[in-house]
Amino acid sequence: MELRHLRSFLVVAETLNVSRAAERLHLSQPALSRQMQDLEQSLGVSLFVREKGRVSLNDAGRALVEHARELLARSDNITSHVQAISRGECATVEVGYAPSLAAELLPLVLERLGRTHPSLNLRMHDLSSDEMNAGLKEGTLHIAYTVGAGVLQESGLIKETLVTYPICVAMSRNHPWARRKKIELADLPQAMLLGYARHAYPEYPKFVEGLLATAGVKLGRMEEFDSASSLLLRLESGVGVALVPWSFACNTTDRVVYLPVSPEVPPLDLVMCWRRGQDWPGLRTVREVSAACGLEIRQRRALWPNGPMGPAPAKKKRVVSR
Structure with missing residues (x-):
């Protein structure tokens, strides 16, 4: 049983017309008919009720529809997963963070990465500054979101300020x-x-x-x-x-x-910190998304007339013309 036969079978099952199915699949009608015969032969059952000019699914055919959809979906997921690995996008990133200081930024970062890079797995660790410094130096952490003043300069670490908080x-x-x-x-x-x-x-x-x-x-x-x-x-x-x-x-x-x-x-600077020389694709993606989210927070904050501890700007009333 070949995956291409299952894909062709689903089109025939949807159209219940071999001619229209062949047209959608860019196949000749005899070639599509041979594929359906090969599929039935490999399964050892008939899948269609064949009448002059039309086909319909029998019980075995209806049962195969759900199995075929599930199998093809799993096949597509395997393909996407393997391709993500080849691009270096499928990885586990060990993340240290200061819970109070990163409370605004990290939810945005995790939500965006979940949408754009679902193959990335971020393992989050609530740690002190000393623990994050040690983890980055020893390699047990790949990236940290911490207080800028707490980053050890002699540890070969790179830091990028994302947001500043009073x-x-x-x-x-x-x-x-x-x-x-x-x-x-x-x-x-x-x-x-x-x-x-x-x-x-x-x-x-x-x-x-x-x-x-x-x-x-x-x-x-x-x-x-x-x-x-x-x-x-x-x-x-x-x-x-x-x-x-x-x-x-x-x-x-x-x-x-x-x-x-x-x-x-x-004020306190929230910095993103990583070890010098660490530049594999998954980690680079996390850094780029974090920098973009930090910029969005800073731009949004600039619109507040009384600073971050003042009231948020009032939303403009929508005027509806009559």
Whole structure:
């Protein structure tokens, strides 16, 4: 049984007319008839009820229709898969990421790659900056989305800045500070500070200590959480505040508000980072799509009149002429 015979059979089954089927297949009628006879002979059954001037499917023919469609679809998938491998597009890419900082970008990247390069398999790893540096250096990671300042310069790594996010203070809408316009850094030790656990993200407490030092205050007790989701739950409960990049807002609902800090502090860069010399097609595709998505975010942000923490631009009302 040959695949070309099954393809011809499906056209005959659809048209129930050998002449029209032969025309669609660009075959002579005798050649198509011989193909159907060869198919029946290979299966050892008759597939058609043949009457003068017309054909119809018998029970075996109707059963073969579904099997033929499934088999041909699988054949097409095999062909596409093998061709993708030959182009270097079918691969597993090991990805490290910082969950708060990459919360806006990565869903766009994964959605687009799923549509345009379904053969690529991205395995995602929520890691600290130190773990991403080590993974890239050792080869257990192919690419990382991390804080720009945390990338080790001596590790032979290349980085590309995708998006820049201001630092803000997140809190419940019911928090006593929620009506303020800005949050003074010097006031933060008076609040219950929430943040990421030292054992999971050792760079985070250092980051907070550095910001508070610019205001001349020290970090006191900080309630620690080992994931963005657990930190968010605590914020939504109305207890405590957290210093986070504005990208953290992509994880949350309108129960949490984000206020700028005063004095203004340097923003955080979300960078895409990979090892020098790594340039195989699958990885290159991920980098190109990530860069395009980063550009889209930056362009969209430029349209916001009051910056990323201000309200989004109002949608223009559609005028319908009568």
